[in-house]
Amino acid sequence: MTMHAVRIDMRFTGPPPGDVPAAHLNLFLGALRKNGQVCGREWPIVMDSGACVTTVLTPAADSLDARYHGTYVRRCIADAQLAGITFAWSLIGEECDSAEACGCADPGAYVLFTTYLTLESPVRCMDCFGPVPLYRFTAPPDTEFHDVISWQSDYQSCDHLQMNCTVLEKAATRQMSVIDSALSAAGRACCAVLSERAGKPFYYYLYRDKGRSAALEAQRRCPACDGPWQLPARLHGCFDFRCDNCRLLSNVAFNLRASYMMTAPDQLPAPIAPCPP
Structure with a gap:
């Protein structure tokens, strides 16, 4: 399951409102985004057969189901109905370049x-x-x-x-x-x-850009509690350090990743177990 592209139509039960119609759709999209139902914040809006239409990315195929609506999404839909506006959406398909x-x-x-x-x-x-x-x-x-x-x-x-x-x-x-x-x-x-x-x-992940040496990287300690946090193996291809006590993650400095991986084990400190929870 990946992100999905979804078409959203804003239709009018009567004449379109006198103000800019897209403003009503933007309010709805903003509410969906702040509820986590829509990803990103760029959505081109066009008029198509008398309706305002846009395409958005959603976390899953069913992300716009009413069961996921928060307070502000439901309020936005109710206010739109009072103004003679309805929203409808249809699934376009999977987004091909998103993470599983x-x-x-x-x-x-x-x-x-x-x-x-x-x-x-x-x-x-x-x-x-x-x-x-x-x-x-x-x-x-x-x-x-x-x-x-x-x-x-x-x-x-x-x-x-x-x-x-x-x-x-x-x-x-x-x-x-x-x-x-x-x-x-x-x-x-x-x-x-x-x-x-x-x-x-x-x-919480703390980004690590540059370090001085692979050996010094392996000796790093948790910046919150100063406890050991080196992992015996890289986690998810990203994280080399984890402190379960402070709930922090980090990586070996990116400028040293290659040398860190190539350093002989006996030239690095022994892997240190993370802090106990």
Whole structure:
């Protein structure tokens, strides 16, 4: 199961409203996005046979089912009906370039993870590493996933800057790498809220760009508790460090990955077990 492309039609039961019709559709799409039912924030809107039409990406084929609607989505639909507007959607097909979604019945834990290339949900299953739709973590009444989506947008902006290597590269990389940065603080706060809703551990990923040597990388300790956190083997092709006590993940510095993998085992410290939960 991957993300799906879905066509959404906004139709009018009478004459179109006097204001810009697309504004009503944008309100609906914004509510769906903040509820985790729509991924991304770019949706071209066109008029087709008297209806406003757009194409969106959804986490799954059934993501727009009414059972997943949050408070604001239901309110938006009700307000639209009073204005003589109805919404309908139809499945176009699978999105060919997205990650395989989580199909685990009962994941043991989750991680907050995204990149500048990612359109999927920023929550990943720690068992299969597949994206998990946000609406699975039912929000309390009158709340949305605004904090999680805002964090994802901020993180991806920083990732863009550090990948472009032109403007604010060092500042952006620090936000992604340091545990006490504003970005990390916001992300860990999201993890705490989501963990409470799910009743499962939520991990936060600290990006590691550059290091001085493979041996020093292997000696890194958890930046929160200073405990051992080196993993005996790379997890999901991404993570080399995990602290179960502080619920943090990280990687061997990208500039040293090749030399770290090629270093003879007897030249590196022995693998250290992660902190106990």
